Amino acid sequence: MAEIRLPAELKYESELSALAAADQGSRPPGWRLSPRAVESYVMGSEAPIPITPKYIGDRAMVQVAIATLASDRALMLVGEPGTAKSWLSEHLSAAISGTSSAIVQGTAGTSEEHIKYSWNYALLLAEGPSERALVPSPILRAMREGRFARVEEITRTSSEIQDALISILSEKQIAIPELGAIVSAQRGFNIIATANTRDRGVNEMSSALKRRFNFVTVPVVEDLEQEIRIVTKREAELRGDYQVGAEPPAELARLLVTVFQELRRGMTTDGKTKIKSPSVALSTAEAISVLFGSGILAQHFGDGVVTPAEIARSLAGAVAKENADDLKTVREYCETVAKTRKGPWAEFYSASKAALRG
Numbered sequence: 001m002a003e004i005r006l007p008a009e010l011k012y013e014s015e016l017s018a019l020a021a022a023d024q025g026s027r028p029p030g031w032r033l034s035p036r037a038v039e040s041y042v043m044g045s046e047a048p049i050p051i052t053p054k055y056i057g058d059r060a061m062v063q064v065a066i067a068t069l070a071s072d073r074a075l076m077l078v079g080e081p082g083t084a085k086s087w088l089s090e091h092l093s094a095a096i097s098g099t100s101s102a103i104v105q106g107t108a109g110t111s112e113e114h115i116k117y118s119w120n121y122a123l124l125l126a127e128g129p130s131e132r133a134l135v136p137s138p139i140l141r142a143m144r145e146g147r148f149a150r151v152e153e154i155t156r157t158s159s160e161i162q163d164a165l166i167s168i169l170s171e172k173q174i175a176i177p178e179l180g181a182i183v184s185a186q187r188g189f190n191i192i193a194t195a196n197t198r199d200r201g202v203n204e205m206s207s208a209l210k211r212r213f214n215f216v217t218v219p220v221v222e223d224l225e226q227e228i229r230i231v232t233k234r235e236a237e238l239r240g241d242y243q244v245g246a247e248p249p250a251e252l253a254r255l256l257v258t259v260f261q262e263l264r265r266g267m268t269t270d271g272k273t274k275i276k277s278p279s280v281a282l283s284t285a286e287a288i289s290v291l292f293g294s295g296i297l298a299q300h301f302g303d304g305v306v307t308p309a310e311i312a313r314s315l316a317g318a319v320a321k322e323n324a325d326d327l328k329t330v331r332e333y334c335e336t337v338a339k340t341r342k343g344p345w346a347e348f349y350s351a352s353k354a355a356l357r358g
Contacts, residue, residue, distance in 0.1 A: 005241065007101060008054070008094035015041065015051050016095065022048045028070045030146040030188015032098045035066045041095045042066075042088070054091045055084060056230045061216060062088070068214040069096060069148075074169050074191045076154075076210075079218035082283020085194040088218060089150050092192060097147035102138040106153040106161075115139055115164045116174050129178035139191070140174055146186030151193040155205060162209050165191075169212035198281065221284050224269065228257045230284055235291045245295030248306040253291055255344055256311055260287045263330065268337055275333050278326035280319055290314040308348035312355040319356070331356045 009016065016032070019041055025034025033041065042062055044053025055062060068075045069092065077085040093100040104114050117140050123133035142149035154162065168174060172185040193213065195205070221227040232253050239245045262268050266277040294310035302310060319326045334356065338349040 007099070008090050009099055012041075012052075012054075012094070015049075016098075018049045019051065019095075028072075028188075030186065031070075031096050033095055035070050038066050038092065038095045039063060042091050053233075055088055056226060056233065057084070057221065058219060061218065064214075065092065065216045068216065069190055069192070071214075072190065074193065074213045076193050076195060076213035076215045077218050078195045078197055078215055080220050080283060081196055081198055081281040082285030083218045083220055084284070085196075085218050086152060089152075089192045089194055093148040093150055097142075097188065099147055100150065102142040102147060103150040103152065104138055106151060106155070106157040108156060108158065110157045110161050112161065112164050113137065115161055115168070117176060131179065134176070134179070139168065140183060142191075143168075143172070143174065143183055143185035143189050146188030148189070149191050151191060153196060153199065154193045155195045155199045159206070162205060166206075166209050166212060169209075220264070222261075224254075224257060224261055227261065227284055227287070228254055231257055231287045231291055234288045235295070238288070238292045239295060244299065245292060246298040246302075246304050246306050248291055248295055248298075248311075251344055252294070252306055252308060252311055255308065255348060256291055256294075256315070257287055259315070259333070259338075260284075262337065263333060273337060275337060276329050278319060278329040279323045280321055280326050282318070286318050290318050293317070307351075308344050309351035309355075312348055312351035315352075316355045327356050 019033055019037045023034050023037040025036045027034045031038075039059075039062060040051055042053075042055050043059055045051045065075055065077070065088070075092075077089055079085055090100040093102075104110065113135075114137055116137055118135045118137075119129075120133045120135055123130070127133065136144070139149040139151075141147075151157075151165070154165075169191065172189065174183045175181075176183065221230060232248075232250070235248065235253070239247065258269060260282045262275060263277055264282050267274055290311065291314075293314040294306050297310040297313060298304060298306040315330070316327065319330050331352070334349050334352040338345050338352065341349075
């Protein structure tokens, strides 16, 4: 059976191998590629070999992130929901370490065992503490192998977990007193963490933990053409990966991204009309999901052609996640903005009256 989603290091294995073969740059200890080659992998390039872009955005920001990791300092990617923080973290890990699988998902239930180690209790009872009975965390495995570990949504973890990370980042060691051992990180080990700016105050990071990271902000995409490229590229990749959905027309991708940008900004693109913004984060990732969902609706419940009606139906599900009043906000946008526009906007306005009635 085919896997639903391949990790970056497998999906882009041929590109990574080709880059490694052509890479003439110096590599920090434990790195599979030089910093310049990592940049080429993430941002895409034509020379020395064609590489597809994985991230469409601020090249300078990506360079700072790579330089941080080359300095052996931990990297914190912060930003609004849906700005590709996890996506960037995965691809940086795949390019530098050859694997993106050493990951800890931060939640309120994340325990110290997820950060350090736990035990196979059947073996522990049978033979006592032993290396065989030890179950290393993703971070401990990464330390032993000299690879990157990833910590997602770090501000959702408790203060105890964050404190445990301080000692790991400071000492690059984990003590296992039951075995009388201390595991020291091999060259190449580092941590990439992500934090959602909307989670501020959930479990605010201490100053001590913040000092162990270099913070790099992943911005919300403001440029309309750039966001259209991101949304259409990722939607096409999803359609190819899942082998489902009809291809949306370019004019509808433009319409959808325009809706998202105008609602986020609280202003139409021409700057003439102020509009109310919903409380829900209308991120680029959400726009990708809406466009992909529209293609599935068209393929299986329509005539195989994506229309503004499918866009409106998918948009309703994205908007009504957190606050029912957000549907009202988008309805107001349709009445004041979409209604005045021509082309596919007219059909989108008509379809939105039914889809967004909520």
